[in-house]
Amino acid sequence: QKEVEQDPGPLSVPEGAIVSLNCTYSNSAFQYFMWYRQYSRKGPELLMYTYSSGNKEDGRFTAQVDKSSKYISLFIRDSQPSDSATYLCAIRDNYGQNFVFGPGTRLSVLP
Amino acid sequence: GAGVSQSPSNKVTEKGKDVELRCDPISGHTALYWYRQSLGQGLEFLIYFQGNSAPDKSGLPSDRFSAERTGGSVSTLTIQRTQQEDSAVYLCASSLLAGGHGTQYFGPGTRLLVL
Numbered sequence: 001q002k003e004v005e006q007d008p009g010p011l012s013v014p015e016g017a018i019v020s021l022n023c024t025y026s027n028s029a030f031q032y033f034m035w036y037r038q039y040s041r042k043g044p045e046l047l048m049y050t051y052s053s054g055n056k057e058d059g060r061f062t063a064q065v066d067k068s069s070k071y072i073s074l075f076i077r078d079s080q081p082s083d084s085a086t087y088l089c090a091i092r093d094n095y096g097q098n099f100v101f102g103p104g105t106r107l108s109v110l111p
Numbered sequence: 112g113a114g115v116s117q118s119p120s121n122k123v124t125e126k127g128k129d130v131e132l133r134c135d136p137i138s139g140h141t142a143l144y145w146y147r148q149s150l151g152q153g154l155e156f157l158i159y160f161q162g163n164s165a166p167d168k169s170g171l172p173s174d175r176f177s178a179e180r181t182g183g184s185v186s187t188l189t190i191q192r193t194q195q196e197d198s199a200v201y202l203c204a205s206s207l208l209a210g211g212h213g214t215q216y217f218g219p220g221t222r223l224l225v226l
Contacts (some may be wrong), residue, residue, distance in 0.1 A: 004153065006153075041219070043202055043204070044154070044202075046215070049214070090154075101154040103152055103153040104153065
């Protein structure tokens with residue numbers, strides 16, 4: 001079993017839709033959870049960072065962590081064509097200096 | 112201010128040749144990471160430098176891969192005797208802080224194609 005699983009998509013939605021992106025992980029030691037956005041031919045950029053279970057909101061983006069289920073989600077409200085990108089989840093534990101990334105979900109928001 | 116830069120942007124090489132990929136981190140960032148991203152795969156950790164400490168090389172896939180960081184700044188990733196399976200995007204990231212609270216800032220990557 002991979003440490004982090006993520007549906008690769010592609011996922012296509014109409015503009016204005018609510019998007020749900022998800023990852024599952026296997027190691028209960030993971031404590032830090034991040035979502036990165038990667039536009040085509042660019043490096044990933046950090047969108048959201050959470051430490052604990054629960055929700056964290058930033059504008060149209062909400063990150064949700066359920067440690068009991070080892071499940072993390074990113075919700076995008078009122079999606080825009082500019083949100084079209086690949087979204088990668090990343091997780092790490094308290095001890096490692098490295099991050100484990102999911103394979104990414106490719107999202108297309110159609111105008 | 113300038114972000115993380117990488118060169119070259121694209122590299123096409125023949126199987127068996129050596130290649131060098133360069134990363135210029137954000138000034139003042141002590142942590143530097145190299146990752147490899149293959150189509151449909153997540154970012155694969157390769158190597159991590161933190162200040163003057165010995166690098167964490169645990170992600171290097173074979174002894175054909177090596178990396179240096181000179182003067183705590185610029186880093187070079189070298190792949191010797193390249194193989195077709197080395198074709199991927201090689202991403203560099205730097206961070207002001209080590210550990211979980213250090214946001215990683217990524218460069219645009221070097222796209223390597225081994226023919």
